[in-house]
Amino acid sequence: MTFLQHIKTERARQRKKKPLKRDVFNQICSLVKQYDLKESFLSVLDKVEDGLSGENFKFNRVKLKTPMENSLFSLATKDEYSLTMSIIAKVDNAYLKFATSPEEILLCGPLYRLNPLLTNQKLMRYHFETLLLHERAKANRKR
């Protein structure tokens, strides 16, 4: 590639529209602000992790994904920011940015442990509880 071509391709690349990527901080921060979550949510997160790890935990219903309008760029107060970062650090998996309610944040960890290879489309479309039920059923069938 000549130097001129290189400049042209570089400029074309720069001009190209870049889609806004889903950002885990924006998503979780929006949830923290929307549901006014407090520090106590972290202890709930611990408890749910413990509770769900038992095989005898059963779900009775299929839930729908909560529609959510999150801002493109979230700004948080110091408390909200530390809570958001703590949640992100605690859950620490790729599914977290698809959570649209506090409940889904709680189910994020167990779902990831059951199947870490779920597609983005599925995560965007179905509630994590539904996906968890599905994954559990699949695992039981195999057994």
Place this chain on the structure above:
Amino acid sequence: MRQLLNSDMEILVESDFIYLPLLFDPAIEKEVLTLLRPGRPMENPGHPESKTIITHKDRQFVKALSITSVLENYEVINAYDYKNRRKEFLKKYQLTREVDDILLDDTLKTILFRVMPYFVRKNRGLQRKKLQYEDILDLIGEKIDIPEKYYKEAKTFRHVEHLRAVLKGLENQKPIFKPPANGLLSTHQLRDWFHEAVHAKILAKEHDRLTKALQIRLQFSQAKPEHAATLLYIADTGSMEIDGFGFTRKNGYRGEYFVYKRMGEYVLKDYYARSYLFPACRVAVSTYTPFRPFVMEKYKHPFLLRHKSGQDICMKHFAPPDEFTAENAIRILEEGLTALRYGYDARRRNGYHSLDRTWVHIPTIDFEDYRI
């Protein structure tokens, strides 16, 4: 600013600046860590204003607004609130009449003492001399019947003692506003301080106005009461007409006027030398841009696009001036009058319309009713 003052949070005041609680996202946190890193050189060492972020009791605050700047520009930032506060204040001191402001108006002075003498017949017979201010006021007094109440008002207007007393009263209770002390403040504390400061600012401003008013009234106390009555009449009505020349204050625009000259009936001829009698009208110019001559009445003419009021006169090589001066106003009016009366060329059929029906274009304006 209004939202800030009505909110419920703690802010920090430091060296005349309002610092708001810092909001975070990962990029900001990174930036803050870099900024607050110990040993990092300051942006402008020695200047307290150089601190963009301040840490106070483990909380970060970011520099947001200059208190002085907000205070200085409050009249523009929140015009509605400022107007209300000013109104309340003026009511308190019985200063709601703005005659003094109008008498200070330079535009009105220009129209009255520099444009009007050009269009008005001043001297009788062969006598020729340049009119002084007093002569012009005398002339107006002769030509216009000024109601009795203005003569009465002029008498009180010349008594400056009451105004002096009000001014002294204002000076005695003039509050000195101090900037708020550095440190944490709740928004309602800031709001209270801010309103006091705005009040002090209005007071200072009105104090200046009153001082000017006092000066004017002192000048008038030397003048004849008839002159003061004439000026009060003009200031109050905002319009006047002598010998076909006049001006009228534009509604809703303070200190803006239409200056006009009446034009009698006149005859124009078309391509076939047929005569058309045009009715009288007023050619005017406004004291604000664009400085172009226009016809005040509902009127039709080859140089006017439609048949309605307030239309600009079409003039090919006319370059409107940039500012309103007596010379410009006279030139614009003269050009407008000349264009209407002498500008139409029957051979060329210039302008938007032709007097005779040409049948070339669809006629929009017809002059058949003016034919004699």
